[in-house]
Amino acid sequence: MHSVKRKLLNVCNKLHLKRTLKYHGDFTSSKTGRFVQEKPFLGNQYLDDPLLQNYLAKYLPPEVFNLVDKDLKLLGAAVAGYILHHHENVCSFEPQLIQYDAWGKRIDKLVMHPSWNALHDICAEEGLVSIPYVSKLDKWGRLYQAAKLYLFSPSSGLYSCPIAMTDGAASILKARPEQPFKDAYEKLISNNPNLFWTSGQWMTEKKGGSDVVNSTETIAVPQSDGTFKLHGFKWFTSATDANISLTLAKIVEDGIYQPNLTLFYLETKTAAGELNGISIEKLKKKLGTRQMPTAELILSGSKAYKLSDGRGIASIAPMLTITRLHNSVSSVSIMRRLLNLANDYSKKRESFGKKLIEHPLHALTLEKMEVEQQAAFFFLMRVFTLFGLIESGAANNEEKLLLRILVPLLKLYTGKQVVSVISEALECFGGHGYLEDTGLPVYLRDAQVLSIWEGTTNVLSLDVLRSIHKTKGEVLKTFIYDVQRNLTPSSNKSDVLQNAKSILVNSFDNLKGYINSVQFKQELFSEVTARDLSYSLARVYMGSLLYNEAATMHVDSKSSVNLIKIAYRWIAGQDLIPVVTADKLNY
Numbered sequence: 001m002h003s004v005k006r007k008l009l010n011v012c013n014k015l016h017l018k019r020t021l022k023y024h025g026d027f028t029s030s031k032t033g034r035f036v037q038e039k040p041f042l043g044n045q046y047l048d049d050p051l052l053q054n055y056l057a058k059y060l061p062p063e064v065f066n067l068v069d070k071d072l073k074l075l076g077a078a079v080a081g082y083i084l085h086h087h088e089n090v091c092s093f094e095p096q097l098i099q100y101d102a103w104g105k106r107i108d109k110l111v112m113h114p115s116w117n118a119l120h121d122i123c124a125e126e127g128l129v130s131i132p133y134v135s136k137l138d139k140w141g142r143l144y145q146a147a148k149l150y151l152f153s154p155s156s157g158l159y160s161c162p163i164a165m166t167d168g169a170a171s172i173l174k175a176r177p178e179q180p181f182k183d184a185y186e187k188l189i190s191n192n193p194n195l196f197w198t199s200g201q202w203m204t205e206k207k208g209g210s211d212v213v214n215s216t217e218t219i220a221v222p223q224s225d226g227t228f229k230l231h232g233f234k235w236f237t238s239a240t241d242a243n244i245s246l247t248l249a250k251i252v253e254d255g256i257y258q259p260n261l262t263l264f265y266l267e268t269k270t271a272a273g274e275l276n277g278i279s280i281e282k283l284k285k286k287l288g289t290r291q292m293p294t295a296e297l298i299l300s301g302s303k304a305y306k307l308s309d310g311r312g313i314a315s316i317a318p319m320l321t322i323t324r325l326h327n328s329v330s331s332v333s334i335m336r337r338l339l340n341l342a343n344d345y346s347k348k349r350e351s352f353g354k355k356l357i358e359h360p361l362h363a364l365t366l367e368k369m370e371v372e373q374q375a376a377f378f379f380l381m382r383v384f385t386l387f388g389l390i391e392s393g394a395a396n397n398e399e400k401l402l403l404r405i406l407v408p409l410l411k412l413y414t415g416k417q418v419v420s421v422i423s424e425a426l427e428c429f430g431g432h433g434y435l436e437d438t439g440l441p442v443y444l445r446d447a448q449v450l451s452i453w454e455g456t457t458n459v460l461s462l463d464v465l466r467s468i469h470k471t472k473g474e475v476l477k478t479f480i481y482d483v484q485r486n487l488t489p490s491s492n493k494s495d496v497l498q499n500a501k502s503i504l505v506n507s508f509d510n511l512k513g514y515i516n517s518v519q520f521k522q523e524l525f526s527e528v529t530a531r532d533l534s535y536s537l538a539r540v541y542m543g544s545l546l547y548n549e550a551a552t553m554h555v556d557s558k559s560s561v562n563l564i565k566i567a568y569r570w571i572a573g574q575d576l577i578p579v580v581t582a583d584k585l586n587y
Contacts, residue, residue: 532578
């Protein structure tokens with residue numbers, strides 16, 4: 001009896017299997033299932049970004065906008081096309097170091113993917129460094145550059161890093177008409193790929209990162225021809241394949257150390273193509289930025305030229321300002337890229353019988369990420385515009401003071417934002433967000449360094465405090481005035497917007513009250529308050545920019561309605577002044 005039941009059960013199972021195979025295919029003989037998920041589509045990154053287009057159209061003179069608009073349309077297509085192809089190639093390849101040839105000679109040769117070199121050429125041709133130096137756009141040159149970097153950075157294969165340092169080096173060498181600085185400057189800003197040079201920035205030594213003054217042990221020995229020989233160990237050198245580098249060292253003459261650091265210029269190779277007294281000891285194994293060579297270097301008599309008389313830290317400050325701005329471009333643009341991909345994917349991926357975008361919770365998640373990105377976008381563009389005014393000589397003293405506090409605020413805040421937003425974005429793709437061959441995880445791994453490069457969050461928070469100290473509070477006065485100016489427009493009478501303004505004004509008043517209550521006390525200037533104070537200043541400032549943009553936009557436009565929503569959610573949806581909240585808790 002049991003054998004009969006078993007036979008009947010086997011027959012039923014076989015019939016069920018045949019019926020299953022009829023409708024779903026023979027999975028036992030097929031390598032894959034029939035279902036294929038359509039991947040997210042990346043269109044023209046300029047034409048698909050009305051926020052960027054509207055901002056440029058609003059702030060640039062018409063003749064400048066027409067020029068910029070035409071160029072950005074072409075770049076917007078390229079970064080989703082052939083430039084993205086090079087990006088993908090580079091991100092799938094890690095640089096290799098060949099220290100010896102077959103005959104035992106030390107050669108320290110870096111092997112890079114051909115697409116890395118292609119990206120070098122693209123950067124030259126697009127003028128990503130040269131625009132603010134050679135274009136005739138005057139005070140608008142930096143904003144134009146920011147727009148191009150904003151489109152390029154997420155497709156750059158991380159070539160955005162050497163571009164940042166090259167821009168910083170150009171800003172320093174620009175003021176030096178003598179050789180070899182003049183020739184190097186011309187190459188740093190060249191649009192000819194065959195002439196274009198890139199620069200490194202070798203500051204970090206074994207004792208550690210941000211404490212450059214006390215950790216630098218590299219020495220510089222004067223030579224009879226006016227040059228110096230550098231001897232030391234550089235522990236973390238990004239873009240090791242650069243043509244030149246700026247670095248710090250202590251001059252030693254007749255056995256006597258000069259007390260202050262000096263800034264030096266060196267070319268990484270001699271005229272014969274040999275390394276300039278440089279040994280590449282190893283390439284770093286990193287969480288991210290793996291596609292870019294980062295190395296430990298030993299300088300053994302590297303020929304160098306003095307760029308400062310002591311005051312090395314002060315002399316390199318202009319370079320740090322620029323590299324921090326580039327760092328922020330990377331943060332804000334990567335947020336935009338992942339949002340673009342996540343939005344498109346939400347309209348293609350089905351879950352529980354409908355598209356992801358049709359699920360209210362998923363839509364809300366995307367909207368919250370959009371709030372973060374747009375607040376960061378307006379902050380970024382405001383600072384680049386301000387920097388352009390200062391470089392062109394069109395800025396007043398208040399604007400110079402404002403830049404002093406806004407640069408560290410922008411960099412520290414967006415460096416933290418990007419990690420949070422990208423992590424959230426990867427969740428929007430489910431399991432695909434965790435697969436390396438989708439090209440998505442690399443963005444999170446690379447984003448993590450943006451809060452570390454050019455000063456960590458805490459280091460920059462202390463920089464904010466220093467800006468307050470050194471100007472005796474003048475930067476705070478300028479900051480407060482600028483926020484008040486941003487809150488002045490009221491052409492848009494939307495109830496939602498006015499409600500947002502009321503909340504922001506109340507928070508701003510509380511922040512001012514806190515500042516006034518402790519400005520003559522040690523608490524304001526103590527390390528423990530630095531990060532909360534910086535976050536408070538950044539969030540309030542970003543809120544004021546969002547309000548200003550929404551209040552001055554055409555009332556009936558679709559963009560205006562969206563901006564009002566964004567402004568309200570930024571202002572009403574978070575603790576704008578964590579320094580006051582923390583103070584109430586007595587830390």
